[in-house]
Amino acid sequence: MQTTRRASWPVLTMIGVGAWIVAPFIALCLLTAQALNAASVEPRPVVVAAEHAVGDLNRPVALGLQWSDPLPIPAPEWAGIVQEVYVSAGDAVVDGTPIARIGSIRRLAALTSYPFDRPLALGDTGEDVAMLSSFLRARGLDAPDVPTFDERTLAAVRSYAASIGVPEAGSVAAFDPGWVMFLLAERPVATIDVVIGSSAPAQGSVVLQLAPQVVDAVLWEDGTQPPAEGSVEHLTPSASASPTEALLVGGQTVALDETRTRVSADGLDALASLVAAGTSVAAANLIQPAEDGQWVVPAPALVTSEGGSCVFVRRDDKQVRLDATAFVSISGTVVIEADLRPGDEVIILPVTQRITCG
Known part of the structure; x- marks a missing residue:
């Protein structure tokens, strides 16, 4: 009896060791089989209701801005004490704007x-006489339109x-250049260095800094970051912008040039009052009215291939292909023109499927 019991122990030991070795291998095979079965499951398409485009289509964009330097305005030959200053930072200076009263005389921008x-x-005679006559006429005075200084x-x-x-004034014999201050461009004031009670600024000293102006403005995709300072000229x-889109900045329409990628010269003038000076990127929107036959669908639902663009819809439990024309992408959606019907659901097909519109 003892001999039989002793003989069985080696057998049991061998069986236990074998099971300990084989069990992990069997478990690995089972897990691998499960993973392969999971990978072989075909992703299911997603269906989303198409929405009829209504109202204004609003596409957010960024506006990249480039600015000029401030414009310095020097003093002419003045004499006397500064008695009044008529402009301050932020005020617009245009032809005829009073700048200061110095030595009892109001000095105007010209x-x-x-x-x-x-x-x-x-x-x-000369071009400066013609400039003087034009300046006087702009003040409502009867100056002749000739380059000769005459009695008129x-x-x-x-x-x-x-x-x-x-x-x-009734007996003056000549125009004094010190009566006016030369103005190279019409802009808002950035800084002014004229102090009431002080002597007139020296000739050639900078008395005004006119604000920088936008010299270029281009359309960027929404979220674009500005380039590093000085990295691009x-x-x-x-x-x-499409031909039917209008650019809005701060709720105001700003004109684009013929390329539809840049703000026009007239639009640049308007931008100075719509964005803070020195801003390198401004938020903007491209707006266009929705038209009949236009629909809003998720961007992944639009299929583009060599055969053109199309969407797939589910009708009567069938997958139907419809030709589509894309107009504008807006925040993960795309506005298309297609033969869709109210209640249609567009299909977002799995990316693993090879899909064409041909």
Whole structure:
């Protein structure tokens, strides 16, 4: 009896060791089989209801901006004490804007081709005389439209002198260049360095800094980050507007150029008042009215292949292909024109399937 019991122990030991070795292998085979079965399950398509496009289609974009430097305005030859200052930071300076009263005379900005550099009197001729006459006419005075300083010009000069406070204006014999301050461009004031009670600024010293202006503005895809400071000389567009889209910045329409990727020259002037100075990227929107026959579907539902663009819809438990024309992408959706019907559900097919529209 003892001999039989001793003989069975080696057998049992061998069986236990074998099971200990084989069991992990069997478990690994079972897990592998389960993984293969899971991988072989075909992904199911997703169906989403198509929505009829209504109202305005609003596509967010970014506007990349490039700015000029501030524009310095130097003082002409002035004399006297500063008695009043009429402009401050943020004020627009245009042709005829009063800048300051110095030595009892109101000094106005003059938007001319170049600064007046000599007194002008009877018999003088030249482009500066023509500029003076144009400046006087803009003030409502009867100056002739000729490049010669004549009696009519002198009468207009005396009237202008009286309007700005020149002493004994009725007997002046010439126009004094110090009565005006040359203005290279019409812009808002960034800074002004004229102090009431101080002596007139020295000739050539900067008395005004006019605000920087937008010199280029291009359409970028929404979320685009600006390039590093000074890394590019010219901005490159990465988005474009369709012929029916209008650009809105701060709720105001801004004109685009013929490429539909950049703001036009007129639009650049408008931008200065719509965005903070120095802003490198501004939020904007491209707006267009929705038209009959346009639908909004998830972007993955639009299939594009060599055969064109199309969507697949489910009708009567069947998959039906419809040709589609894409108009604009908006935040994960796309506006298309297709022969869809109310209640249609577009199919987002698995990416593993090879799909064509041909």
